[in-house]
Amino acid sequence: MATALGKEKKSTTRAVKTYDFTWEATTPGGTEKKKGELNAVSANAVRASLRREGLVPTVVRKVPQPLFGERGIKEAQLVVMVRQLSTMINAGVPIVQAFELLVSATSGAGMKKLLKGILKHLREGESLSQSMAHFPKYFDRLFVSLVAAGEQGGILDTILLRLAEYREKSLALNKKVKSAMFYPAAIITVMLVVVVILMVFVIPVFSQLFSSFGATLPLLTQVVIDISNWMRSHWYIVVLTPIALVWAFIWAYRRNMRFRTVVDRYALKIPVLGDILLKGAVARFMRTLSTMQGAGVPILEALETLSRVSGNVIIERSVLAARLEVAGGGRITTQLKADGVFPIMATQMLAIGEETGAIETMSGKVADFYENEVEESVNRLSTLMEPMIMVVLGIIVGTLVVAMYMPIFKMGAVVTHGG
Numbered sequence: 001m002a003t004a005l006g007k008e009k010k011s012t013t014r015a016v017k018t019y020d021f022t023w024e025a026t027t028p029g030g031t032e033k034k035k036g037e038l039n040a041v042s043a044n045a046v047r048a049s050l051r052r053e054g055l056v057p058t059v060v061r062k063v064p065q066p067l068f069g070e071r072g073i074k075e076a077q078l079v080v081m082v083r084q085l086s087t088m089i090n091a092g093v094p095i096v097q098a099f100e101l102l103v104s105a106t107s108g109a110g111m112k113k114l115l116k117g118i119l120k121h122l123r124e125g126e127s128l129s130q131s132m133a134h135f136p137k138y139f140d141r142l143f144v145s146l147v148a149a150g151e152q153g154g155i156l157d158t159i160l161l162r163l164a165e166y167r168e169k170s171l172a173l174n175k176k177v178k179s180a181m182f183y184p185a186a187i188i189t190v191m192l193v194v195v196v197i198l199m200v201f202v203i204p205v206f207s208q209l210f211s212s213f214g215a216t217l218p219l220l221t222q223v224v225i226d227i228s229n230w231m232r233s234h235w236y237i238v239v240l241t242p243i244a245l246v247w248a249f250i251w252a253y254r255r256n257m258r259f260r261t262v263v264d265r266y267a268l269k270i271p272v273l274g275d276i277l278l279k280g281a282v283a284r285f286m287r288t289l290s291t292m293q294g295a296g297v298p299i300l301e302a303l304e305t306l307s308r309v310s311g312n313v314i315i316e317r318s319v320l321a322a323r324l325e326v327a328g329g330g331r332i333t334t335q336l337k338a339d340g341v342f343p344i345m346a347t348q349m350l351a352i353g354e355e356t357g358a359i360e361t362m363s364g365k366v367a368d369f370y371e372n373e374v375e376e377s378v379n380r381l382s383t384l385m386e387p388m389i390m391v392v393l394g395i396i397v398g399t400l401v402v403a404m405y406m407p408i409f410k411m412g413a414v415v416t417h418g419g
Contacts, residue, residue: 020063020113021046025055037063039116073110075171078138079164081111086160096122114138127151142288142305146295159295166291170284173371177280180273180378187389194393196231196238198400203228206404217407224403257313264313268341272384276377279370281310282346285319286367293360299326315341346370 023046024035034055040046047057081102088098099119106112114135121131129148132139139147143163150159207225210217217225231238252259268274288309292302303323307316322335333351336342346366353362 022059022061022063023050023057024059025050025057028054028056030056039120073108073114073138075167077108077111079167079171081106081115082160082164082167086157086164089160090157095128128156142292142309145297145301145305146292149295149297153296162291162294166287169287169367169371173280173283173287173374176371176374176378177276180276180374180381183382184273184385184389187385191389191393191396195396195400198397199224199228199231200235203400203404204232210407213407218403218410220399220403221406224400261313268312268314272377272381276374276381277312278341278343279373279377281312281315282342283367283370283374284309284311285315285342286346286350286363286370290360290364290367293363299332299359303332318342 019040019042021038021040021043022035023038024033026033038046038049040049043060043062046060050057084102085098088101089095093101096119099115099122103112103115103119106115117135118128118131121134122128127148129144129151132147133144146159146163147156150156153159203224207228210221210225253263254260268278270277285306288306289302292305293299297305300323303319303326307319307323310316310319318336318339318341321339322332325335326332331351331354333347333354336347336350337344349362349366350359353359356362
């Protein structure tokens with residue numbers, strides 16, 4: 001009985017898929033024509049909705065879906081939308097009308113659908129924070145809680161402007177950190193592809209040439225040819241092993257907390273790259289703390305949210321421990337200093353902010369400092385990686401070239417000696 005009720009409840013709460021339709025209709029007397037767009041489950045639902053409004057539907061067309069699926073919404077688009085919304089609210093435009101204007105001015109299908117979704121909830125009587133909470137993919141808990149604080153305090157336009165600036169700086173920081181991780185990965189991938197192409201396509205040509213001579217090959221040449229032959233006969237291992245390893249790593253990182261903890265701990269200790277990851281996490285922590293303090297969010301609630309923005313389990317645990325310290329009447333920096341995860345300068349400057357009651361200002365300055373540090377570190381990493389990769393690639397390719405030309409040199413010496 002309980003199982004049947006559970007199934008019935010699950011089926012009733014399942015989301016109904018809707019589609020976008022364009023429609024044309026006339027007034028009952030046929031004197032005036034109207035047209036517009038509507039999101040509904042079917043064309044019949046659109047016609048029924050139009051009839052309820054006293055209109056006679058003439059044409060109802062389903063908006064065709066993009067061939068390769070709906071394009072996503074970029075973070076930069078969200079930032080522009082939040083800025084525009086802040087400006088309109090500051091000018092006294094009602095929130096529903098503001099979203100109607102945003103919908104009409106937006107051309108992107110994904111963004112238009114998001115704005116229509118928020119507008120639908122606003123028309124149903126929900127607040128802006130409640131309406132945005134229905135779209136956690138684009139508006140996280142931090143964003144929604146700050147919008148709610150702005151609504152309660154009557155400073156929604158100011159909060160939205162702060163959020164736009166916060167997301168702009170977070171976007172810039174994330175790009176820098178991703179570029180620091182992507183650059184060496186891309187270079188190493190290209191290097192491996194070059195080596196595989198040489199081993200699979202170039203070395204076999206030399207191997208056939210040497211086989212026709214029937215001469216004894218030098219050890220290095222024979223080893224290279226044997227590796228090339230193995231790679232050609234076991235190509236599926238060469239192709240599938242890297243894919244399987246990457247998939248297994250991602251799966252374990254997402255599902256196994258112990259594995260994730262080990263990875264996050266050692267990631268912070270990687271030369272140069274670990275320093276960039278730590279500084280990026282500190283910058284995100286301080287920027288978010290400054291934004292939440294400026295919005296008047298209580299420090300305990302702020303620390304709970306801050307523990308999730310670092311993207312690193314080790315830092316998350318340190319922040320949660322600091323939250324327990326604050327709940328017991330202590331200070332944020334007491335536990336952060338004891339854990340030793342955060343840089344000393346960051347904790348000392350934050351401690352000054354706590355003592356002077358200027359956490360918002362001081363954490364903002366620390367965030368500015370570490371964002372600049374991340375940019376400089378990324379530039380240094382690029383400068384260091386280029387010669388290192390060139391040297392490694394040169395050694396590998398040079399070894400293959402020498403291995404292939406050694407028999408040719410040997411035969412040339414024999415011919416010369418024989419002459």
